[in-house]
Amino acid sequence: MPRSLTSLPFLLVLCGCELVGAPSPVGGPGDLSDAAEPPVASSAPAVCAPVLALECGQNATGDTADWNSGATQVMAHYPVGVGTFDGPEVVYSFTAPASGEVRVSLVDPEPMAVDHDLFLLEEVCEPDHAVETGFNSMPFAAMAGQTYFLVVDGYDGAAGAFEISLSCEADAALEAPDPPLADVPCDAFHSSESESAPIQTTGASLPPSVADASWALPTTWTNWVDFNGEPGHGAQHEGIDWIHADPSLPVIDVHAASDGVIAYVRSGCPESSRFGHNDSHRECGGGWGNHVVVDHGEGVFTRYAHLAEDDIEVTVGETVSIGRRIGGMGNSGRSEERHLHFELGTSEEPLDPCSAAQRFDAVYPSGALF
Numbered sequence: 001m002p003r004s005l006t007s008l009p010f011l012l013v014l015c016g017c018e019l020v021g022a023p024s025p026v027g028g029p030g031d032l033s034d035a036a037e038p039p040v041a042s043s044a045p046a047v048c049a050p051v052l053a054l055e056c057g058q059n060a061t062g063d064t065a066d067w068n069s070g071a072t073q074v075m076a077h078y079p080v081g082v083g084t085f086d087g088p089e090v091v092y093s094f095t096a097p098a099s100g101e102v103r104v105s106l107v108d109p110e111p112m113a114v115d116h117d118l119f120l121l122e123e124v125c126e127p128d129h130a131v132e133t134g135f136n137s138m139p140f141a142a143m144a145g146q147t148y149f150l151v152v153d154g155y156d157g158a159a160g161a162f163e164i165s166l167s168c169e170a171d172a173a174l175e176a177p178d179p180p181l182a183d184v185p186c187d188a189f190h191s192s193e194s195e196s197a198p199i200q201t202t203g204a205s206l207p208p209s210v211a212d213a214s215w216a217l218p219t220t221w222t223n224w225v226d227f228n229g230e231p232g233h234g235a236q237h238e239g240i241d242w243i244h245a246d247p248s249l250p251v252i253d254v255h256a257a258s259d260g261v262i263a264y265v266r267s268g269c270p271e272s273s274r275f276g277h278n279d280s281h282r283e284c285g286g287g288w289g290n291h292v293v294v295d296h297g298e299g300v301f302t303r304y305a306h307l308a309e310d311d312i313e314v315t316v317g318e319t320v321s322i323g324r325r326i327g328g329m330g331n332s333g334r335s336e337e338r339h340l341h342f343e344l345g346t347s348e349e350p351l352d353p354c355s356a357a358q359r360f361d362a363v364y365p366s367g368a369l370f
């Protein structure tokens with residue numbers, strides 16, 4: 001802490017202050033500059049000698065009183081600092097990896113015991129190139145690729161141990177908490193985990209927008225099983241099953257039944273076989289296995305369930321037109337043979353694309369649409 005021309009002895013304990021007290025002649029009564037001067041060892045380097053190249057987020061310990069730690073005694077005056085720093089200093093170098101604010105700090109400084117100050121030298125390791133100073137903390141704007149020299153120097157010969165810390169703006173960004181889930185974009189939720197989804201309630205009447213939209217059959221089939229449920233009660237069968245039992249056709253396409261936007265993609269559910277009882281991870285994806293949900297607007301959705309494990313070709317957020325291929329018919333989840341379980345549902349809340357399988361508020365018979 002510079003206290004130029006201040007010389008009263010009690011000021012040595014006011015290191016949090018700056019230029020306090022009335023000026024008095026240097027060398028007058030109480031000037032302790034001689035007494036505070038440490039012995040100068042002949043081994044002290046005569047040129048600036050950084051002891052370490054500091055990096056963002058790094059701490060280091062040093063000691064301006066210990067020549068063996070790399071202390072030098074070549075800097076006594078800085079254009080940005082008031083007073084004399086005739087005495088030992090420890091120098092670090094730092095090359096900025098990116099442009100942004102950097103802060104050099106003394107960790108738990110003890111200004112009453114050792115009056116260290118900080119100096120920033122730009123490009124050249126000479127005190128005339130000092131551009132910033134600070135008592136215990138020194139923020140500065142670093143330029144990417146530029147090398148700086150960080151000096152810990154004791155005021156008026158003060159010397160002793162210290163800890164220095166260097167933090168960069170970029171570090172703070174890395175340590176920032178994750179954004180809320182709703183802000184995290186998820187192309188798909190990929191997992192082979194089993195989860196349960198409550199049975200969906202059968203809706204009483206379809207929203208009017210369903211009748212206004214165009215609908216097309218989402219796949220081809222050899223057999224089918226209709227929706228089953230009473231309005232206001234849990235559905236007995238929550239959608240239509242379109243079964244394709246012909247093994248000579250290895251791939252059966254599944255298409256969007258109407259225009260919309262992909263709202264949810266679940267992948268990662270295995271199938272033990274394509275044409276028999278699936279006994280692998282049957283409750284994966286809430287029993288729907290691999291599935292896709294399309295948002296048709298005004299709270300109306302369709303779900304395409306039990307898709308083939310490696311054949312989903314849409315991602316969340318994608319706009320799809322009626323008839324757009326979504327993927328291949330499969331046998332994943334709670335399934336007895338290759339089929340498409342197709343649901344028409346409503347939901348007041350949007351589905352979370354980053355979470356496990358989610359139910360609709362209500363499901364409806366959809367056979368009349370096609």
Ligand SMILES: [Zn+2]
Nearest residue numbers: 239240241341
């Ligand atoms: Zn079904």
